[in-house]
Amino acid sequence: MSKELNLTLKVWRQRNNKAKGQFVTIQANNIADDMSFLEMLDVVNEDLTRKGEDPIYFDHDCREGICGMCSLVINGRPHGPKEGTTTCQLHMRSFHDGQTIVIEPWRAAAFPVLKDLAVDRTAFDRIQQAGGYVNVNTGGVPDANTIPIPKRIADEAFESATCIGCGACVAACKNASAMLFVSAKVSQFALLPQGQTERYERAQAMVDQMDKEGFGSCTNTGACEAECPVGIKLTNIARLNREYLNAKIFRQEDVHS
Amino acid sequence: MSSKSKPVLTSSLGKKLIMSLTGLFLCSFLVVHLIGNLQLFKDDAGYAFNNYAYFMTHFTPIKVVSYLLYASIVIHAVYALILTRQNKAARPVGYYKSSGNENSKWNSRNMGILGTVILVFLVTHMQHFWWQYKFGTTPYVEYQTELATGNRQIIASDDLPSDYTGYKIYVNNGVEIVQSKDLYKQVAYIFQNPFIVLLYIVAMAALAFHLIHGFQSAFQTLGFNHRRYIGLVRGIGIWVFGIIIPIAFATMPLYFYFKSL
Ligand code: SF4
Ligand code: FES
Numbered sequence: 001m002s003k004e005l006n007l008t009l010k011v012w013r014q015r016n017n018k019a020k021g022q023f024v025t026i027q028a029n030n031i032a033d034d035m036s037f038l039e040m041l042d043v044v045n046e047d048l049t050r051k052g053e054d055p056i057y058f059d060h061d062c063r064e065g066i067c068g069m070c071s072l073v074i075n076g077r078p079h080g081p082k083e084g085t086t087t088c089q090l091h092m093r094s095f096h097d098g099q100t101i102v103i104e105p106w107r108a109a110a111f112p113v114l115k116d117l118a119v120d121r122t123a124f125d126r127i128q129q130a131g132g133y134v135n136v137n138t139g140g141v142p143d144a145n146t147i148p149i150p151k152r153i154a155d156e157a158f159e160s161a162t163c164i165g166c167g168a169c170v171a172a173c174k175n176a177s178a179m180l181f182v183s184a185k186v187s188q189f190a191l192l193p194q195g196q197t198e199r200y201e202r203a204q205a206m207v208d209q210m211d212k213e214g215f216g217s218c219t220n221t222g223a224c225e226a227e228c229p230v231g232i233k234l235t236n237i238a239r240l241n242r243e244y245l246n247a248k249i250f251r252q253e254d255v256h257s
Numbered sequence: 258m259s260s261k262s263k264p265v266l267t268s269s270l271g272k273k274l275i276m277s278l279t280g281l282f283l284c285s286f287l288v289v290h291l292i293g294n295l296q297l298f299k300d301d302a303g304y305a306f307n308n309y310a311y312f313m314t315h316f317t318p319i320k321v322v323s324y325l326l327y328a329s330i331v332i333h334a335v336y337a338l339i340l341t342r343q344n345k346a347a348r349p350v351g352y353y354k355s356s357g358n359e360n361s362k363w364n365s366r367n368m369g370i371l372g373t374v375i376l377v378f379l380v381t382h383m384q385h386f387w388w389q390y391k392f393g394t395t396p397y398v399e400y401q402t403e404l405a406t407g408n409r410q411i412i413a414s415d416d417l418p419s420d421y422t423g424y425k426i427y428v429n430n431g432v433e434i435v436q437s438k439d440l441y442k443q444v445a446y447i448f449q450n451p452f453i454v455l456l457y458i459v460a461m462a463a464l465a466f467h468l469i470h471g472f473q474s475a476f477q478t479l480g481f482n483h484r485r486y487i488g489l490v491r492g493i494g495i496w497v498f499g500i501i502i503p504i505a506f507a508t509m510p511l512y513f514y515f516k517s518l
Contacts, residue, residue, distance in 0.1 A: 010353075023353065076356035102354045109347050131258050172356075174366050175344035201258045207270055208263065216347030217269035217340050219368060220474040226360035235482055241270060242480025248265040 005031045005092060008100040009044065011056055014113050017120075021113065023102075026056075033093040037080060038063060038070060040092055057116035063088040065229065068164030071171070072117055073104040078168035078227045086166065086229045106167050108176035110213040121167050123213040124181060128165075131205035132185040134194050147193050160187035162230045169224035169232070175216030180224035182210050183240035184232045190243055200247035207244050269343070270478075272336055277478040279333040280471055286326055287502055297509055302411050303441025304400050310390065310440045311424045334376055341369050364466040365474075371467040378460030385447050390440050397421060398439035404431050413439060448513035457510040461503040469499035 007028040014021030028044050035043070038060050045055035061069035070087040074080035080090040095101060103117060111119040149157075163184035170178050186203050189195025195202070218237060225234045265271040293313065296306040313319055357366065364371060389395055399412040417438065425436045448454055472494030476482070481490070 012353075073352060073354075076352060076354040077359060104352055104354070107348050107350050107352055109349050135258075172360055174348075174361075176347035177344070198258050205258050207268055211269050214347055216344035217273055218478075219340075219344070219365065220470070220477050221361040221365040223361040234477070238477050238480050238482040240480075241273075241478055244268075244270050245265070245274060245480060248268075248271070 002032045002034045003093075003097070005033055005095060005097045005099075007031060007040075007095065007098070010100060010102045011117070012104045012113075013056070013116050014105075016115055017112055021116075031092055033091070033095075035092045036063070036088055037072070037074070037090040037092065038088050057114075057118050059118045060088060065089045066164060068166035071106050071119065071167065073106065073171055075102050078106070078171040079166075079229055083226070084229060084231060086164075089229075106171040108167075108170050108215065110176065110178070110215050111167060111170065119167075121165070123215070124165050124167065124178070126213065127178070127182060127206055127209045128185065130209035131198070131202035132189075134189060134198065136194070149192060153191050157188050157191040160184045160191070160232065160236055163188075163228075163232050164230060166229060168227045168229060170215065172223040172227035173216065173218075174221060174223065175219060177218045177224070178210050178213070178215040179218040179237050179240065180228060180232055180234075182206050183236035186240050186243055187236045190239060199243065200251040203240065203243035203247050204252070207240075269340070272340055273478045275332060275336050276340070277475040279329040279336075280475045282329050283326070283333065284468065284472060284475075284498055287498070291502055291505055294506075294509060297441065297444060298512065301409075302400075302413075303398065303439060304402075304409070304435070306441045306444075307398065307437045307439060308426075308435065311437060314390070315424075330376075330379065334372070337369060337372060362470065365470045368467060368470060371463045374460060374463040375467060378456065378463070381453075381456065382460075385453075386440065386443065389443055390438060396439040396442040396446075398437055398442065400433075400435040400437075402433040402435075404428065404433055413442070444509075445513050445517065448510045449517045451514065454510040454514045458507050461507040464506075465499050465503040468503075469495055472498045 005028075009026045009028050010023045011026055012021055013024045026044060026048075028040060031040050031043065038058070041056060041058060048055045059069045059071055061067040063070070065086045065088060068086070070079075072079065072087045074087070074090070079085055079087045080094065082090055082094055105111075105113050105117045106119045106121075108119075110123040111121055114120050161184070163181060165181065167178075167181070169180035170176050173179075186206055189202060190199055220234070220237075222234060225232065266275065293309055294306075296309055299305050313323075357363075394416065396413065396415050397417045398414075401410040401412070402408070421436070424438070425434070427434055448457075473491045476487070476490050481487070
């Protein structure tokens, strides 16, 4: 049986990138507790539209935890109070009747607010474009398993590759650092044979771009790991540090021409 | 992919490398400082400690290391300031409601505050002992030890005698004579003041929390997380640098305070 909740939302409203935003209190009544958080916002938006008001602008796409589009800092926690979930996977049963819910956008200089709760995360795209790929000459499809990779390594690379680029790590970090994201993207290639050719250039190029975008630096608080919806681990950050310092101090100057 | 050959220290990771290396160097100093200072607990009227203090301030290799140490403190603090400013700028608008303790430890988020407490402490600490020993007024002591029997006579005064020209150690008729500034007594004098004792204890608490996070964090920054040994690093960070060393240091002011009552 589903219960119904009446909630008070304190929502960040901001007309556009330039405008000054503020919190607006909105009542959300008769919310079924088996709705997802985004469905709750849909209901609120229908209500606002009916009243002729501007609906709350927020990001979403797949609504099943795989695309990384949904965001929102809910009561001080990126993606809300539950561990290992995105906002689209968060259900209203995690809240209680009469609760006040504060909803804010990701806060980072590198993620400027576009409107209301949606932020511009193209900084992540630019970091990816700086080195988060492998160059391969295409041709015939190679046979599967022609390149042997130990299972342990393949698994670890796969775990790193599960990063959905949502930006919760940046939102959670007191320094708005993107290290968890960048480290996941560097790790997935550093571990695999296909990533070796550009291994050290990649670490440098992606870190350079990360700094350029204005993300903070990592102070190893671990908040990112705690808030990451897919469980990307801090060990990735140690690997990124290792890749980068190794590249800068030893590998890069190895080539003398 | 373009690989630009920018110097390592221009990047955020390069600056953290500096934090990590200076921090670990300062940790290594703590160990040496603690072991040396254990001589304060010897019941020999400061004989061992005063000789050790002279050695530490006049032996050239140690002097070189001590200048590296002062430099490390300054560099560690300056880079912390640079990084903190960058990190603050990375989030110009803060959260209305922030979760803090739900996803990270208090000390890991407040290394700057803890570090500032330690820095303030260091300045007063240097003033109490290093400055007084080098340039200020310290008490004077002369130890006359009969080498055959080990019997020791102590001639002490609160001021340096007018003909004092510096530390001397020599043997005369089977009696070893040491003339020295009495840093041991200076320690005893300073720790008669309960407020200073309190300051030292607060500073050691700050040091403990700083190092519980800082020691293992320095290794993470260096990229060290060997599956087998990272547990050892974390253990050393918490038990040795976070608990044993700060408590051992904190017992020194307490020891002298209660001795003076
Ligand atoms: S590391 Fe985790 S929190 Fe950060 S972008 Fe990737 S999935 Fe999101
Ligand atoms: S909408 Fe795709 S992960 Fe939430």
